[in-house]
Amino acid sequence: MKKYYLPVAIGALVVAFWLKPEVQEIAAGVAIFLFGMLMLEDGFKNLGGGILEHMLERATRSTLDSILFGIVSTTLLQSSSLVSVITISFLSAGLISLIGGVGIVFGANIGTTTGAWLVAGLGLKVNIAAYAMPMLAISIVLVFQKSKLLRGIGFALGGLGFLFLGIHHMKEGFEAFRDQIDLSRYALPGLVGLVAYTLLGTVATVVMQSSHATMVLIITALSAGQITYDNALALSIGANIGTTITAIIGALGANYQGKRLALAHLIFNVVTAAVAIVFITPLREVVEFISANVGISDGDYALKLAVFHTTFNVLGVVLVVPFLRNLIAFLERRIVEPEPDVSRPRFLNEAVDEFPQTLENALRQEVKHLYDNAVELILHGLNLHPHEIYETDNIAGTVLRSRRPIDLDIDESYEHRIKTLYSAIVDYSTRAGDKRTPREFSDRIYALRDIASGIVQAVKSVKHLRKNVIRYTARKQGTVTELYDGLRTEIARIIVEIHKLDLAEPDERSALWLDQERAQVEEGAVSTSRRIDELIRKHEISAPSATSFLNDSGYAYDAMRDLIAAARSYYIERESAMAEVEQLLILEDDELDEVVRSKNARRGEANAARLRNNDVAERG
Amino acid sequence: MGLKRLSKKISCYKERFEQGRADEIKPDHVIKVLSKLKAKKAALAEEIAAARTDDKLQRLERKLKIANEHITRAEWLLREFTDKPVREEAK
Numbered sequence: 001m002k003k004y005y006l007p008v009a010i011g012a013l014v015v016a017f018w019l020k021p022e023v024q025e026i027a028a029g030v031a032i033f034l035f036g037m038l039m040l041e042d043g044f045k046n047l048g049g050g051i052l053e054h055m056l057e058r059a060t061r062s063t064l065d066s067i068l069f070g071i072v073s074t075t076l077l078q079s080s081s082l083v084s085v086i087t088i089s090f091l092s093a094g095l096i097s098l099i100g101g102v103g104i105v106f107g108a109n110i111g112t113t114t115g116a117w118l119v120a121g122l123g124l125k126v127n128i129a130a131y132a133m134p135m136l137a138i139s140i141v142l143v144f145q146k147s148k149l150l151r152g153i154g155f156a157l158g159g160l161g162f163l164f165l166g167i168h169h170m171k172e173g174f175e176a177f178r179d180q181i182d183l184s185r186y187a188l189p190g191l192v193g194l195v196a197y198t199l200l201g202t203v204a205t206v207v208m209q210s211s212h213a214t215m216v217l218i219i220t221a222l223s224a225g226q227i228t229y230d231n232a233l234a235l236s237i238g239a240n241i242g243t244t245i246t247a248i249i250g251a252l253g254a255n256y257q258g259k260r261l262a263l264a265h266l267i268f269n270v271v272t273a274a275v276a277i278v279f280i281t282p283l284r285e286v287v288e289f290i291s292a293n294v295g296i297s298d299g300d301y302a303l304k305l306a307v308f309h310t311t312f313n314v315l316g317v318v319l320v321v322p323f324l325r326n327l328i329a330f331l332e333r334r335i336v337e338p339e340p341d342v343s344r345p346r347f348l349n350e351a352v353d354e355f356p357q358t359l360e361n362a363l364r365q366e367v368k369h370l371y372d373n374a375v376e377l378i379l380h381g382l383n384l385h386p387h388e389i390y391e392t393d394n395i396a397g398t399v400l401r402s403r404r405p406i407d408l409d410i411d412e413s414y415e416h417r418i419k420t421l422y423s424a425i426v427d428y429s430t431r432a433g434d435k436r437t438p439r440e441f442s443d444r445i446y447a448l449r450d451i452a453s454g455i456v457q458a459v460k461s462v463k464h465l466r467k468n469v470i471r472y473t474a475r476k477q478g479t480v481t482e483l484y485d486g487l488r489t490e491i492a493r494i495i496v497e498i499h500k501l502d503l504a505e506p507d508e509r510s511a512l513w514l515d516q517e518r519a520q521v522e523e524g525a526v527s528t529s530r531r532i533d534e535l536i537r538k539h540e541i542s543a544p545s546a547t548s549f550l551n552d553s554g555y556a557y558d559a560m561r562d563l564i565a566a567a568r569s570y571y572i573e574r575e576s577a578m579a580e581v582e583q584l585l586i587l588e589d590d591e592l593d594e595v596v597r598s599k600n601a602r603r604g605e606a607n608a609a610r611l612r613n614n615d616v617a618e619r620g
Numbered sequence: 621m622g623l624k625r626l627s628k629k630i631s632c633y634k635e636r637f638e639q640g641r642a643d644e645i646k647p648d649h650v651i652k653v654l655s656k657l658k659a660k661k662a663a664l665a666e667e668i669a670a671a672r673t674d675d676k677l678q679r680l681e682r683k684l685k686i687a688n689e690h691i692t693r694a695e696w697l698l699r700e701f702t703d704k705p706v707r708e709e710a711k
Contacts, residue, residue: 396675508656508659509656510653510656510657510660512653512656512657512690513660515686515690516682516683516686516687519682519683519685519686520679520682520683523682573653575649576642576643577643577644577645577646577649578649578652578653580633580642580643580645580649581645581649581650581653581694581697582653583629583633584626584629584630584633584697585626585653585690585693585694585697587686587689587690588625591625591689592686595685595686595689596682596685596686598685
């Protein structure tokens with residue numbers, strides 16, 4: 001079907017141009033109008049700098065807020081499609097709730113009707129092409145500027161200019177057409193006309209993927225007397241159904257939440273259209289009543305169409321909002337949340353690729369997903385069970401009791417649960433860096449990629465350890481078992497400390513706490529090395545076993561360092577001034593060493609005294 | 621050595637700030653970090669009081685040393701940013 005779409009569309013246009021050359025101007029008008037919308041979207045993306053995204057995050061506190069946000073943002077952007085696509089992206093990235101997203105889409109349906117008001121009220125009454133020319137000329141100067149802000153303004157101004165120019169050509173085209181042929185003779189009265197023109201409006205909007213463009217076409221054709229008012233009403237109802245196609249296409253690459261939103265959009269627009277068709281006569285009377293009260297003349301059908309468009313969309317919202325909870329429950333039943341597949345990216349999908357803030361958030365969550373998979377694999381690789389390690393208050397004791405090897409193909413698990421996620425993270429972060437994004441944003445994206453890389457390195461290190469962990473810890477073999485248990489305990493301790501940091505409230509935790517773990521790791525590495533020397537000297541361990549262990553302890557401490565570095569970058573303050581403070585206070589390796597080594601002699605005495613006191617207290 | 625390294629880091633930060641590549645650190649930011657560090661120190665002190673083995677005590681005391689070092693540096697940093705606000709110095 002898809003492969004025939006393009007040749008059929010181009011063929012139909014060529015045939016139409018050949019049969020009626022006047023169609024060319026109307027078609028060019030539509031093309032210029034659509035191009036203007038694309039340019040306007042680009043402009044707002046450049047200009048926004050995340051403003052729209054920031055507002056969207058805050059706009060979903062209540063259903064009313066969401067609807068108002070949908071109305072205002074669509075009125076400003078003049079594109080319900082853009083607002084729908086951004087909403088789907090945010091929903092997919094888990095930044096807004098489904099009910100909030102549905103509210104925005106409902107509001108966008110009302111907001112998009114302001115386009116009809118602009119065209120009917122302004123576009124047809126003044127020579128807007130006269131404004132379009134200087135706007136386009138000025139915009140192109142701005143588009144070539146280096147400043148992102150000026151470039152954004154240039155695109156938005158140019159977009160608006162092309163919108164005006166497109167409307168002008170559609171108007172001119174229909175007027176020229178009127179002299180050649182009278183389309184109004186194809187008018188269909190009654191119910192047949194209502195249904196036929198509703199379908200026509202739907203198809204036209206699906207083809208153009210813009211209800212806005214369809215509405216402009218309807219209004220200009222109506223004002224040129226090429227279609228009847230009744231048929232224009234039916235066409236505008238059809239445009240409302242057709243516009244859902246953009247959200248459906250946007251949801252194809254989105255997760256289940258995005259798909260739920262697209263279905264909500266379709267249900268809402270179809271229900272609204274059905275109500276409008278059934279109650280077309282009373283709705284017409286309401287439009288007449290409103291028009292008479294706001295001073296619209298009897299013969300101004302273009303403005304009356306705008307009144308109708310707004311009225312039936314507001315009516316749709318009023319009718320559906322009381323059943324919003326039921327609608328959400330239906331969507332959740334209909335599109336079931338898939339069982340989480342740990343081996344597949346959960347947050348990175350096509351829908352979040354387009355908007356920087358959604359991408360950063362999705363990437364953060366995917367890195368956490370990778371970390372969770374990595375920790376499970378690391379602990380299983382050491383024959384430890386995550387829940388036992390997190391729940392115990394004696395990690396060393398739990399490690400000593402964990403002797404049974406866990407059935408695990410670590411290479412296969414690495415490919416399946418680590419590499420797939422890491423590949424997605426590298427792919428998305430690299431593409432984000434390629435786009436023209438602010439340096440601070442790219443830095444944050446690359447930092448997340450580096451965190452993922454550190455996590456992967458930690459897993460690789462544990463992969464090396466796995467064989468000897470099974471060999472020496474499945475049953476007690478004296479000193480060598482003690483040594484490997486020591487490594488298992490230290491890795492488990494680091495993972496538990498990172499887990500505690502994760503559980504702490506973001507306002508209460510500090511990545512600086514991990515410096516304490518770094519100090520432990522460095523101290524542990526030194527004392528392990530000393531202990532091996534001593535064991536070799538006393539012939540308590542053979543040289544080959546010692547060599548194997550030294551290699552393995554190298555891998556183990558590298559894994560610990562990688563995990564700490566990854567956690568430190570991940571949990572560092574996200575507010576940039578606070579992050580600067582933490583960066584200043586982080587201790588370098590030699591500083592850590594110096595702090596740990598200071599007053600070592602006195603420490604031993606203090607420890608002994610403290611333990612004696614604790615024993616006395618316990619006995620007492 | 622510690623504070624010398626820290627003042628070097630501060631100079632680098634100030635350079636970046638003047639170039640518009642870093643956000644302004646205000647005393648409030650340092651106070652917030654300091655309060656988190658003090659909370660951690662208090663938690664460690666409680667753990668030390670409850671420690672029953674020499675090994676655990678040694679590990680906790682090592683952690684406490686790092687916590688104390690961070691607090692000392694944060695307090696010094698607070699004085700630095702209170703006495704010489706970054707924005708005024710940049711003028």
